[in-house]
Amino acid sequence: MTAFLDWISQFLTTSPLWIQSPIVILGSVVVCSLLAIILLRIVDILGAWVQRIGTPKSSGKGQKPHHG
Template sequence: MTAFIDRISQLLTTAPLWIQSPIVIFGSVVICALLAVLLLRVVDILGAWTQRIGTSKISGKGQEANHG
């Protein structure tokens, strides 16, 4: 596996700049898109969680009855 990665990195470092640039830009866009999807998923989960907590406190759900 290391030899494969070394071969690819050697190929890219010896390639002309007009070949390196699109590869780096495309790779960056793909990685950033995947991270954006992950971040949006985390924000959606946290938003749903906080909305559920806020709704239960306002409506009185989840509170124990006072048998005092």
């Protein structure tokens, strides 16, 4: 695995800029997209959890009013 990563880094450092740029940009877009999906999932889970905490368990419908 280390040899493969060494080959990739050697290829990128010896390549001209017009080859390096699209590869780096494409790699950045892929990594950022994956991180965005994970972050959005975490936000959705936390939002549902907070909404569940803030919502009363019963809405009061069908209950007798308390007098007294």
